[in-house]
Amino acid sequence: MDKNERLQRYEYDEYTVVTNFETYQDILDYAAKHNGELIEVGFTDGSDNPMPNSEANLIAEKKTFKVGLDPEYKVLYSYEEGFQEMAEEILEEMKKLENDVAPEDWLSDQNIATGDRIIVLKDGEVNTVTTRERIKFLMRGNVYELAVKVPKVNEA
Secondary structure (H helix, E strand, O other): OOOOOOEEEEEEOOOOEEEEOOHHHHHHHHHHHOOEEEEEEEEEOOOOOEEEEOOOOHHHHHOEEEEEEEOOOEEEEEEOOOOOHHHHHHHHHHHHOOOOOOOOOOOOOOOOOHHHOOEEEEOOOEEEEEEEEHHHHOOOOEEEEEEEEEEOOOOO
16 A cells, blocks of 8 residues: 555645554655644544644654543554564464464554554453554544644635
8 A cells, every 4th residue: 555545634614634643754754845844633522524633742752643542441553562462372272262363464454554553452361463544443442643734825
């Protein structure tokens, strides 16, 4: 998948907000190329449109996104230490349960960027392996993203 194909664009009167970047460097490159500025946005309260929201402190941490779920959940991001080991353990358990016919695409789906994968734990147990998009719609969670705000060019 081309990097630009995965990007999501949200049109407003005077600017466009671009989200769904895979890496922090991708965001910086896009902002420089399109004369944009880095902003933090949130998809909160079930909203389909991003609103300015700096709760997640993404710029300071140089992260592309974070997820906000109820306190009983813990989120492991693919960039965190221990993620790969846990992912492999999950696949091994699935192979045992499925009699060696495991849906490996949970973790290697070609449509899911490596940086998008997350594991959600509830009470110390794996609840789901998912992506930021699925968190918004399936778990009614908040998703905070680093985005690029691109001004619309006046054609007057």
